[in-house]
Amino acid sequence: MTDAANARWLVVCLCAQWCGTCNQYQPVFDALAKAWPGMEFVWLDVEDEEEALGELDITTFPTVLLGRGSDALFLGPVLPQAGVLQRMLERFSQGDAPALPGGDEAHALLHRTLAIVQARSAQA
Numbered sequence: 118m119t120d121a122a123n124a125r126w127l128v129v130c131l132c133a134q135w136c137g138t139c140n141q142y143q144p145v146f147d148a149l150a151k152a153w154p155g156m157e158f159v160w161l162d163v164e165d166e167e168e169a170l171g172e173l174d175i176t177t178f179p180t181v182l183l184g185r186g187s188d189a190l191f192l193g194p195v196l197p198q199a200g201v202l203q204r205m206l207e208r209f210s211q212g213d214a215p216a217l218p219g220g221d222e223a224h225a226l227l228h229r230t231l232a233i234v235q236a237r238s239a240q241a
Contacts, residue, residue, distance in 0.1 A: 124186030126156035128206070129230050131163050131170075131180040139178050142197040146179075149202055156206070159234055169229040173222055182226055183209060188216035189223035 130146050132139035143160060150158035163175050177194035181202065184190060190209055195201050208214075217223050 124188075126153075126210070127159065127182070127184045127227065127231065127234070128153070128156050128202075129159045129161050129182040129184075129227075131161050131175050131182065132178055133164055134162050135164075136178045138197050142179050145197070145199045146202070149199060149206070152203075153206060156210075157234070159230065161230060161233070166233055169226065169233055171222070171225060171229065173226055181205075182223060182230065184223075184227040184230075185209075185214070187224075187228070189221060189227040190214050190216060192217070192221070192223035192226065 128150075130139075130142070132143070134140075146158065146160065150156075161169060163170055179195060179197055180193060181195045182189065182192045183205070191205065195205070
């Protein structure tokens with residue numbers, strides 16, 4: 118786990134534009150982003166950003182990636198309800214949550230997603 122107390126938090130929703138559940142979940146995700154200003158929330162369309170996924174195959178939407186600094190903490194589907202992600206963020210932010218095991222594909226996905234976020238910021 119990254120030791121820096123002020124390591125950047127990243128909450129990524131992996132979604133698809135054609136997914137009705139994702140479209141309904143996006144306002145919930147956006148509201149959580151406003152409620153958690155210390156975390157960066159990213160909506161990532163898996164078809165628009167295929168290179169970010171690498172070999173990872175997302176089959177359930179929405180899928181959330183949670184990272185802090187360079188460590189991936191969680192990657193998996195979540196129920197499309199505000200309370201589910203809210204509770205997860207509370208739990209992970211309260212303590213020194215362990216990173217996923219070193220070989221977990223979530224770490225590579227986090228690094229690729231960070232590169233996309235940086236590229237988006239540079240374009241803005």
